[in-house]
């Protein structure tokens with residue numbers, strides 16, 4: 123016990139810079155952007171783009 127290093131497994135996500143650029147808005151909407159037309163879906167994925175009907179997933 124005490125041999126393990128502190129929990130350095132947690133890699134800080136470098137999206138912070140993007141957040142700053144966006145004025146502090148959370149980036150949780152990024153997965154919502156339609157890969158086909160770029161429209162922002164109103165619902166969290168998986169959902170369908172209201173513009174073109176493309177299925178938006180978390181991938």
Ligand SMILES: [Zn+2]
Pocket residue numbers: 156157158159160161171172173174175176
């Ligand atoms: Zn779309």
